[in-house]
Amino acid sequence: MCAGGLADLVAREAFTDMGLLSTIIWLPIAGGVVILALGDQRARPDRWLALVVSVITFALSLALWTDFDFTSARMQFVERLPWINAFKVYYYLGVDGISTPLILLTTFLTPMIVIAGWEVIKERPAQYFAAFLILEGLMIGTFAALDAMLFYVFWEAMLIPMFIIIGVWGGERRVYATLKFFLYTFLGSVLMLVALVYLHLQSGSYAILDFHNLPLTGTEQTLIFLAFLVAFAVKVPMWPVHTWLPDAHVEAPTGGSVILAAVLLKMGGYGFVRFSLPITPDASSALDWLLIGLSLIAVVYIGFVALVQQDMKKLIAYSSIAHMGFVTLGFFIVWAILANTGMEDLGAISMGITGGMVQMISHGLISGALFLCVGVLYDRMHSRQIADYGGVINTMPKFSALLVFFALANAGLPGTSGFVGEFLVILASFQASFWYAFLAATTLILGAAYTLWMVKRVVFGDIANDNVKALHDMNRREGLILIVLAISVLALGLYPAPLVEMMEPSINNLIAHILQSKL
Amino acid sequence: MGFVPPEFGPAMAEVILATGICLVLVVDLFISDRRRGFTLVLALATLTATAWFAGAAGSEGEVLTFSGSFIADPLARVLKMFTLLIVAVVFVYSHVYLKDREILKGEYYLLGLFATLGMLVMISAYSLLTMYLGLELMSLALYAMVAFDRDSPVAAESAMKYFVLGAIASGVLLYGMSILYGVTGTLRLDDIAAVLAVGESQRPVVMLAAAFVIVGVAFKFGAVPFHNWVPDVYHGAPTSVTLFIGTAPKLAAFAMLARLLSTAMGPEALAWQPMLVVMAVLSLGIGNVVAIAQTNIKRMLAYSTIGHVGFIFLGFASGLPEGRQAALFYTIIYSIMAAGAFGIVILMSRRGFEADELDDLKGLNSRSPWYAAMMLMLMVSMIGIPPFVGFFAKLYVISALLNADQVWLAVVAVLFSVIGAFYYLRVIKLMYFDAPEESMPLNASFDMRILLSLNGLAVLLLGLFANPLLELCAAAIN
Numbered sequence: 002m003c004a005g006g007l008a009d010l011v012a013r014e015a016f017t018d019m020g021l022l023s024t025i026i027w028l029p030i031a032g033g034v035v036i037l038a039l040g041d042q043r044a045r046p047d048r049w050l051a052l053v054v055s056v057i058t059f060a061l062s063l064a065l066w067t068d069f070d071f072t073s074a075r076m077q078f079v080e081r082l083p084w085i086n087a088f089k090v091y092y093y094l095g096v097d098g099i100s101t102p103l104i105l106l107t108t109f110l111t112p113m114i115v116i117a118g119w120e121v122i123k124e125r126p127a128q129y130f131a132a133f134l135i136l137e138g139l140m141i142g143t144f145a146a147l148d149a150m151l152f153y154v155f156w157e158a159m160l161i162p163m164f165i166i167i168g169v170w171g172g173e174r175r176v177y178a179t180l181k182f183f184l185y186t187f188l189g190s191v192l193m194l195v196a197l198v199y200l201h202l203q204s205g206s207y208a209i210l211d212f213h214n215l216p217l218t219g220t221e222q223t224l225i226f227l228a229f230l231v232a233f234a235v236k237v238p239m240w241p242v243h244t245w246l247p248d249a250h251v252e253a254p255t256g257g258s259v260i261l262a263a264v265l266l267k268m269g270g271y272g273f274v275r276f277s278l279p280i281t282p283d284a285s286s287a288l289d290w291l292l293i294g295l296s297l298i299a300v301v302y303i304g305f306v307a308l309v310q311q312d313m314k315k316l317i318a319y320s321s322i323a324h325m326g327f328v329t330l331g332f333f334i335v336w337a338i339l340a341n342t343g344m345e346d347l348g349a350i351s352m353g354i355t356g357g358m359v360q361m362i363s364h365g366l367i368s369g370a371l372f373l374c375v376g377v378l379y380d381r382m383h384s385r386q387i388a389d390y391g392g393v394i395n396t397m398p399k400f401s402a403l404l405v406f407f408a409l410a411n412a413g414l415p416g417t418s419g420f421v422g423e424f425l426v427i428l429a430s431f432q433a434s435f436w437y438a439f440l441a442a443t444t445l446i447l448g449a450a451y452t453l454w455m456v457k458r459v460v461f462g463d464i465a466n467d468n469v470k471a472l473h474d475m476n477r478r479e480g481l482i483l484i485v486l487a488i489s490v491l492a493l494g495l496y497p498a499p500l501v502e503m504m505e506p507s508i509n510n511l512i513a514h515i516l517q518s519k520l
Numbered sequence: 521m522g523f524v525p526p527e528f529g530p531a532m533a534e535v536i537l538a539t540g541i542c543l544v545l546v547v548d549l550f551i552s553d554r555r556r557g558f559t560l561v562l563a564l565a566t567l568t569a570t571a572w573f574a575g576a577a578g579s580e581g582e583v584l585t586f587s588g589s590f591i592a593d594p595l596a597r598v599l600k601m602f603t604l605l606i607v608a609v610v611f612v613y614s615h616v617y618l619k620d621r622e623i624l625k626g627e628y629y630l631l632g633l634f635a636t637l638g639m640l641v642m643i644s645a646y647s648l649l650t651m652y653l654g655l656e657l658m659s660l661a662l663y664a665m666v667a668f669d670r671d672s673p674v675a676a677e678s679a680m681k682y683f684v685l686g687a688i689a690s691g692v693l694l695y696g697m698s699i700l701y702g703v704t705g706t707l708r709l710d711d712i713a714a715v716l717a718v719g720e721s722q723r724p725v726v727m728l729a730a731a732f733v734i735v736g737v738a739f740k741f742g743a744v745p746f747h748n749w750v751p752d753v754y755h756g757a758p759t760s761v762t763l764f765i766g767t768a769p770k771l772a773a774f775a776m777l778a779r780l781l782s783t784a785m786g787p788e789a790l791a792w793q794p795m796l797v798v799m800a801v802l803s804l805g806i807g808n809v810v811a812i813a814q815t816n817i818k819r820m821l822a823y824s825t826i827g828h829v830g831f832i833f834l835g836f837a838s839g840l841p842e843g844r845q846a847a848l849f850y851t852i853i854y855s856i857m858a859a860g861a862f863g864i865v866i867l868m869s870r871r872g873f874e875a876d877e878l879d880d881l882k883g884l885n886s887r888s889p890w891y892a893a894m895m896l897m898l899m900v901s902m903i904g905i906p907p908f909v910g911f912f913a914k915l916y917v918i919s920a921l922l923n924a925d926q927v928w929l930a931v932v933a934v935l936f937s938v939i940g941a942f943y944y945l946r947v948i949k950l951m952y953f954d955a956p957e958e959s960m961p962l963n964a965s966f967d968m969r970i971l972l973s974l975n976g977l978a979v980l981l982l983g984l985f986a987n988p989l990l991e992l993c994a995a996a997i998n
Binding site: 037040084085086087088125128150153154157158160161164165168169175176179180183184187188191192194195198199201202 | 885889893896900903905906907911912915916918919922923927930931934935937938941942945948949952953986987990991994
C-alpha cells in the first residue's frame with residue numbers, strides 16, 4: 002500500500018457508532034466534575050461515584066474491542082465536528098489498532114486506581130478521585146484525537162491534574178518533583194506545538210492523517226522530527242531527559258505512580274508511531290542512529306542505575322525507563338533492519354514495531370502492578386526503603402507470591418506479557434545487527450538482577466524487624482486488584498494473539514507509510 | 521459657508537458616557553457614604569447605556585465624523601464593548617475593597633468613568649490630535665486614581681512616579697506626532713498613510729517619528745524598556761486601582777498600536793516592526809524571568825503583564841493582518857484574565873489586611889476550594905495550557921509568526937512561556953500544596969462572588985468555545 006492508499010482510507014472512514022469515543026472521554030470528566038462539586042462528605046459518595054463511573058467507562062470501552070474491525074487499518078469509531086473554524090480545528094476522533102489497546106489499558110487501569118485509593122487517601126479524597134477521573138478522560142482523548150490541535154489540547158491538559166495529584170498527595174519532596182515533572186513535559190510539548198502549527202500552515206489542515214501525506218523537505222523534516230523528539234522523549238522518557246521520572250514516581254501517591262508508569266509514559270511511544278515515524282519518515286531514517294543509541298543507553302545504563310537503588314519506587318521507575326528503551330528501540334530499528342536485510346523482509350520490521358507496542362501494553366500492566374505492590378507495603382510501613390524490609394513472606398505470604406510473580410514478569414519470564422514484547426524486539430534487533438541485539442539482550446540479565454535482587458531483599462530471608470513482624474497480609478480490596486492484574490499479565494503472555502491481530506493491519510499500514518520517502 | 525455641525529451618531533457612546541459622568545458627578549454629591557452603593561449602580565447604568573450605543577455604532581462598516589478625526593469601525597466596536605465590560609467588572613470588584621478601607625468615594629467611579637471616556641476616545645481616534653486628547657484624559661484620571669488612598673505614602677509615591685514618567689512618555693509621543701505632522705502635513709491617520717505610501721518623505725525622519733511614537737505606545741503597554749513604572753505602580757496603588765490600570769487601559773493601548781502604527785504608519789512598517797520585535801523579546805525575557813523573583817503577588821502580576829505584552833507585540837510585529845488579529849485577541853483575553861487574577865487578590869484581602877503577598881494565598885484550597893479552582897484556571901490560562909483560552913491566544917500569535925516565516929521568534933516565545941510557567945505554578949503550589957496559615961473565611965459581596973466565578977469560568981468556556989470571539993477579532997481587523 003502506498004501513501005495514496007492512506008488518503009483513500011481517510012475518505013472511506015467508517016462512521017459507525019457515532020459517539021462512543023466521546024462518551025468514554027467525557028463521561029469520566031463529567032463524573033470528576035460532579036465529584037468535585039459534591040466535595041468531601043462523611044458518606045463518601047465520591048469513591049463510589051468514581052468507581053461506578055470508571056467501571057462504566059471500562060464496560061463501554063469494551064465495545065471498542067468487540068466492534069473493532071480486525072481486518073482493517075482504517076480509523077474506526079470516527080467522529081468529526083467543526084470545533085474552532087477560525088483555526089480549522091475539528092473535533093475529530095477515531096481509533097485504529099494502535100490506539101485502541103492503549104485506550105483499553107487506560108480504562109482498565111482506572112478502576113484499579115480508584116480501588117487502590119479507596120481507604121488510603123485521607124486528605125481531600127473527593128479531589129483525588131475527581132483528578133483521576135478527569136485525567137482518564139483526557140488520556141483517552143489524547144489517544145483518540147485525530148486532529149493535531151485536539152490532540153495537543155488533551156495532551157497538555159493532562160499536565161494539570163497530574164501536577165495536582167503529585168503535588169497534593171505526594172511524598173515529602175513532592176513540590177520539587179511535581180514542578181520538575183510539569184516544566185520538563187511542558188518544555189517538550191511547546192516545541193511540538195510549534196511543529197504542529199508549522200505542519201498546519203503547510204497542509205492547510207490540522208488532521209493528523211493529512212500530515213502523514215504532506216510532502217516535506219529534508220530540513221523541514223529534520224527540524225520537525227527534533228521538535229517531536231523533545232516532546233516525546235521527555236514523555237517516554239528517554240535518556241538523558243529521564244531525570245524527572247524517578248523524582249515524580251517516588252513522590253507521587255500510589256495511584257499517581259501507576260497512571261504515570263502505565264499510561265502517561267505510553268504517550269511518548271504513541272507519539273512516535275502516530276507523529277514522528279509517518280510524518281517525518283526520512284528524518285527518522287536519517288536520525289535513527291540517535292534514537293537507537295539513546296534506547297540502548299536507556300536499556301543498559303539505566304539497568305545498571307536501577308541495580309543500585311535503595312528505594313523501591315525509584316528502582317521500578319528506573320526499570321520503567323529501561324523497558325521503555327525497548328519500545329523506542331523496536332520503533333526505530335526499522336531502517337537498520339532494512340539496511341541489513343533489504344526491502345523484502347517486512348516481517349522483521351513489523352516484528353520490531355509490534356514488539357514495541359506489545360511492550361507498551363505489557364509494561365503498563367506490570368509496572369502498574371509493581372507500583373500497586375509497593376503501595377500495599379507503603380500503606381503499612383510508610384517506607385519505600387528496601388533496607389527497612391526483609392522476610393515479608395513470613396507475614397504476608399499471599400502478597401509475596403503476587404509480588405514475586407510481577408517481579409518475574411518484569412524480568413521477562415516466558416509465559417508473562419513481559420516476555421512477548423522484549424522477545425520480539427530482540428528478535429527484530431538481530432535482523433539489524435548482532436550488537437544491537439546483544440546490548441538489548443543484556444536487559445534479560447540486568448532486569449532479572451535488579452528486580453529479583455529487590456524481591457530477595459524485601460520478601461525473603463528472616464523477618465528483619467518488628468515492623469515487618471507486625472504486618473498483616475493484603476485485604477480483599479488489595480487482593481482483588483493484584484489478582485486481576487496478574488491474570489491479565491498471564492493472559493497476555495500466554496495468548497497475545499488478539500492484541501497482535503488487532504494491531505497488525507495498522508502496523509502494516511504504518512510500515513508501508515514510513516517506507517515511502519517524502520523527499 | 522456656514523457652520524455645519526458634525527455628525528454625532530458615530531460618537532453617541534462617548535456623548536452618552538460624558539452625560540452619564542455629569543449625572544454621576546451631581547448625584548453623588550447628595551449621597552451619604554452609607555448609600556454609596558447607589559453611585560455604583562448609576563455608574564454601571566451609565567456603562568450599560570454607553571455599551572448599547574457603542575454596540576450600535578460601526579456595525580455597518582467604517583463611519584468617519586468630526587472632519588475625519590473620529591472613526592466608528594468594527595475594531596472600535598469590539599474594543600469598546602470589552603473596555604466597557606471590563607470597567608464594569610472592575611467597578612463591582614472594587615466596591616467592597618474600597619468600603620473596607622473607608623475610601624469608597626464617588627470620585628473613584630467618576631475618575632474611572634473619565635478614564636473610560638478617554639479610552640473610548642483613543643479607541644475611535646482617527647487623527648493624531650484626537651488620539652492625544654483621549655490618551656491624556658485617560659492618563660490624568662489614572663494618575664489621580666493611583667493616589668486615591670491619600671493617607672498611603674506608598675500610593676502617593678507610586679502616583680508621583682506614574683505621573684512623572686507618564687508625562688515624559690506623553691511628551692515623547694507628542695514629539696513623535698509633531699514630527700509626523702511636519703513630514704506629512706496632516707493630522708488625519710489615513711492622510712498620513714497616503715503621504716507615507718508615496719514614499720517621497722525622508723526616511724530617517726520617519727524612522728525618528730516612529731521611534732518616538734513607539735515610546736509612547738510602549739509606555740502605556742509597559743513594554744521593556746519602558747516598563748519600570750509597571751511593578752511600582754501596580755504594587756503601590758490600592759488593589760482596586762491596580763485592577764483598573766492592569767486591565768482596560770491595555771485595550772486602549774492596543775487601539776493606539778493599531779491606529780498609530782498600523783493605520784497611519786502602515787506603509788513604513790519596515791521601520792517600526794524591528795523595534796517592536798526587539799521590545800517584544802526583551803519584554804518576554806525580563807517579564808518572565810523577573811516575575812520569578814517576586815514575593816508580592818501584585819508585583820508578580822505586573823511582571824507577568826510585561827511578559828504578556830511581549831506576546832501582543834510579537835503578534836503585531838509579524839506584519840500580517842492575522843498577527844494583528846492575534847494581538848487583539850490576546851489583549852482582550854489578557855484583560856479578562858488579569859481582571860480575574862486581581863479579583864482574587866481583592867477577594868483575599870479584607871479590612872486592615874492586604875492579601876497581596878504570595879504567601880497569603882497559602883492553603884486557599886482548604887479555605888475555599890471553589891475560588892482556588894477559579895484561580896487555578898486563571899493561572900493555567902496565563903501559562904497557556906489548553907483548553908483554557910490563554911492557550912488559544914498564544915496559539916494565534918504563534919500561528920501568525922510561523923505564517924510570517926518567523927519560526928525563531930515563535931520558538932523564543934514558547935520557550936519564554938515555559939520559563940513563565942514556573943511562577944504561575946508557584947501560585948498553584950501555594951494554594952493547593954501548602955497548609956493555610958489562617959482560616960478566616962473569605963469576605964465578599966454576593967455580586968462579586970457571582971462575577972468572579974463567571975470570570976474564572978469564562979477562561980474555560982472561552983477556551984472550549986473559542987470560535988465566536990476569534991471570528992469577532994478576525995472581523996475587526998482585515
